[in-house]
Amino acid sequence: MTTTVVAPVAPAETVRGAEVTTPRRRVAAWLGLIPFGAYVVLFLGVPAVLAVASGFFDGSGAFTFANFAAYANPAILQNFFASLWISALTAVLGAILGAVICFALLGTRPERMLRSTVDSASSVLAQFGGVMLAFAFIATIGVQGVLTKWLVSIGITPNIFTNFGGNGPLLYQIPGLVIPYLYFQIPLMVLTFMPAMEGLKSTWAEANATLGGTRLTYWCRIGMPLLAPAFFGSLILLFANAFSSYATAAALISQGGIIPLAIRQQLTSETIVGVSNVAGVLALGMVVVMIILMTAYSALQRRASRWRR
Template sequence: MTTVATPLAPADTASGAGANPRRRSVVWLGLVPFAAYVVLFLAIPAILAVGSGFFDNAGAFTFANLAAFANPNILQSFVSSIWISALTALLGAVIGALVCFALLGTRPDGFLRTIVDSASSVLAQFGGVMLAFAFTATIGTQGFITTSLVHLGLADNIFNSFDNKGTWIYQVSGLVIPYLYFQVPLMVLTFMPAMQGLKTTWAEASATLGGSRFTYWTRIGMPILAPAFFGSLILLFANSFSSYATAAALISQGGIIPLAIRQQLTSETVVGVANVAGVLALGMVVVMIVLMTAYSALQRRASRWQR
C-alpha cells in the first residue's frame, strides 16, 4: 500500500492556529495603556471616594454616615440637581431634536451639515470657566447685554423679578441657559444618527398605502425614534447631573450635589456625620448607574433600526 503524505492544513502550521494566540496577545497588549488609565484615574478614585463614606474618622466601618441623606441641606441639593438636570435635559433634547429634523433636508456631505456637526462636536465639550466667563461677560451684572438694557432704560422691565440686574445667572436657576449651551450640541451628536437611520422607503410605503405625513411620523417615525430620543434624554440628564466646573465658576456656595461635595471637602458642615463627601459621591454613583443602565437598554433597542 502506498502511503500518501497529507499536507498540513494552514491551521496546523506555525503560521496558523499556533500563531493566533500570540497575535491575540499582541492585540491585547495595545489595550494596556488604556486599561491602566481607567484603573488608575477612574476606577481607583471612584472606589476610594465612594468607599470613604462607609468609614468614620477612626477608620472603622460604619453605615451611620448614611444619615447625611436626612439632612435638609443635602436633600435640597439633590432636589436642585435633579430638577436642573431634568429641565436642561428636556429642553436640550427637544431643541436638539428639532435641529436634527431640520438637518434632514440638507445634504449629508453639504456645507451646512458639516458646519453644524463640527460646531456641535466643539460646543458639546465647551464648559467650565470659559463658558462661565462667556455668559458673565454677556449677561452678567456688568455684561454687555445687561449694561445695554440699562442704557436703553429696559432693564427695570426685564429684570424686575430678580434681586438685582444680572445676578440671576449666579443662582441655581441661572444655570439653565449655560447648561443648554452644551446640552443642545450633545443632543445633536447623539440623536442625529437615529434620524439618519430613518429610511425613505418607509415614508414611500406609508404614502403608497394612503398615509399622510402626520400618519407617518406618529405611527412609524416617532415610535422608531422613541428609544433613541429617550436614550439621549437620559444621557443629557446624566451630563447635567455630573457637571461641576461651570456651576463652580458661577455659584460660590452649594446648591447642587457636585458643589455640595466640594463644600464638604473644604469644610465639614453636617455635624455628627463623617466623610459626607463620600456619602454624596455614593448617591451620585447610584443615580448614574440607574441612568446608564436605562440608557444602555434604550440604545440596544434603538440600534435595531440603525442597522
C-alpha cells in the same frame, strides 16, 4: 462518461496556521486595550473607589455607617432635589431643541458646508464648559455684561440679569444654571441623536405614501416609534451629563445648592470640622444614580441598534 471534479484541499499546516492566527489576533487586540484600561483604572476607577469608600469611615479611620445620617439632613435632600430637577429640565429642553435641529438638518446633504459647520460646532460646544463657559455668560448677561449694559442704555431694565426674585442676578442662582447648561446640552443632543435621524430610510416614507399614508401617519406610526429608543437614550445621557456637571456651577455659585457643590462644601468647610467623609456618602448617592442611568441608557442603545442594522 461522468467527470468528477474534486475541490482542492488546503494543506493541514495552512488550516492549522489559520486556527492559530485568530487567537493571536485576539491577544493582540486585548494587548492594545491595556493602555486605555490602565488609564481608566488609575484615573477613573481608583479615585472613584477611594472617594466612595471614604464614606464608610469616620475621621479616625474606624468603619462606620454614621455618615449616612447626612441623608436625613434637609439641606442635603434639597441639594439632591435641586440636582435632579435642574438635570431633568435641561435634559428635556436640550433633547427637544436638539431633536428639532436634527430634523431641520435632514434636508441638507452631509457633505455640504451647513452640515459640516453644525457638526463641527456641536463637537466643540458640547465640550465647552467650566470656568470658560461661566466667564462667557458673566461677560454677556452678568450685572456688568455686554448685553445687560446695552439693554440698560436703551432704557430697558433687565431684572432677570440684575435682581431676579430679590436674590440677586439669576445667573448666580440655582435656576440660572439652566442657561449655561443648555449651551452644552443642545450640541450634545445633536451629536448623539443625528445618527438615528440619518438612519431613517427614504423607502419607508415612500412605502407609507404608496399605501395612502400622510406625513403625520409616517411620523406617528414609523418615524417616532423607531426613533423613540434613541431619543430617550439621548435624553438619559443629557440628564447624566447635567447631573455630574461641577465646574460651571462652581464658578458661578459660591455655596452649595446641588450635590456636586455640596460635596465640595463638605470637603472644604471651615466652619464644620470632621465632615469630610460625608462627601463620600454623597458621592455614593451620585454613583448609584449614574449606574441606574447608564444601565437604562445601554438598554435603550441596544434596542435602537436593532433597526439600524
